[in-house]
Amino acid sequence: MASDNPEEGKSKATSRQMALALFEDMFDLGLRINEANREIGYQRNDFFTEIVNMGLPARRFLDAAYFIVAQETELRDQYDVELNYFKWLMRYDSRNLKHLRTIADEAQNAKVRVTNTPMDRDPNENDLWVQVQLIGMVGFHRGRMRFDVHPRLVPHIRDPQKSHWLSLRISTAFTRSLARAIYDKVLPHVPAGRTDWIQLDEMRNWPGRMGANAAIFKYFKRDWLEPAVREINEVSDIELSYETRTASTSSKKIDRIRFLLKRKDTADAVLASLADASHLYKVLTDEFTLSTKQFSEISENRDVWTDERIQQAVEYTRFRIKRGQVKKSPAGYLMRALRDNWKMSEAERTMVDVQAKLLADEAQEQAAKSAARSSVARSVASREEEVRARMNEDSRKGRDHFNAADAKTRKELLHAWMTSREGKLMLRRMKLEPSTVTEDVILANTELVWYLGQFVFGRMNSSRVSV
Structure with a gap:
């Protein structure tokens, strides 16, 4: 095949490095993150879309924090970034730090909750109920921002299983809380093309506090729903429409809604469409x-x-x-x-399969040989252990016989052993002169007494055979 394009050989920046580079390029020019010419985002876990009753600025605050957490390869006790960079990630253009503290406070009050208690009954002591703050400590000091996230949440942020692509370029472009809340909720359903039916009363809680007129559908549709749908279609990577339904065929009250979804055919949408797989x-x-x-x-x-x-x-x-x-x-x-x-x-697939099978067969054969060698080694070691144990027992019996004999017999046995070929070799190896070796010397030496016991045991067996 032809050689590769050398331009493609240049090292690629990580998402974090790219975001920092974009920030440095754009911040001095007064350009916002939603005006970036490159994508910035991360794979967000689907269950974070269950966050409700939160305003738009607090959602942006969490997005920026989770983007930073998602880029880290290791768990950190605390995350420390330049405050201007964090504000740029969440598209916070104001210098009003008092307001930013209020936003951080709202984000800290948000929690993710998991329970298996059915909606139609009260909880009991056997039910599961877990609640965790979405962000923990937050601090601003000397142009830096520090924050931490509960360690149980970090794996869900950094390596989510069921997830979708969240673009900070798109999420920061929203100006309506309901538009952002709907966008968050529908993202996991884009591959399916539609959501399930949703209770309108439930949806009214998504963006936080709404006006009293929101309870009346025609005003909710005019003042909140339609503007939110228009903004989603204008600034996001999806096209969205909706259907409504009444509580029953005899009722005129619209009480539920379903969204129909389609991914736009744009370069901005490619990461999200690929992220669906x-x-x-x-x-x-x-x-x-x-x-x-x-x-x-x-x-x-x-x-x-x-x-x-x-x-x-x-x-x-x-x-x-x-x-x-x-x-x-x-x-x-x-x-x-x-x-x-x-x-x-x-043909190449077949070749790969054949090579893989050959390697597997070879590995299996080597494993079988190794197992056989190990079995033989264990068998030899076992036999050697048995022989050592038997020889030790024979020596003990010989020593017991020697100790129980009278002085004359012990003297004869001792002389016979020292004049035997085995006895001479042992004494020579120990550099002992036979004429100076007494019974006490032999009995005080564990090695000599062991061989003496072996010799005596042999004499005992010979006597039994002769008889």
């Missing part, structure tokens, strides 16, 4: 670290570059990497595979 998104961002420009190219060709085609390009690129054929940028090679529709042939 969480596994594929993680592969492109974590394994291949595609740049924003590369994601934009995927977006422009999304009608042809389907998930299946992207997966084929990923599989092909991995195969070439393993064969040592990708010399520069894996991301660049992957993009070429997408453009030229490279994919593994059936």
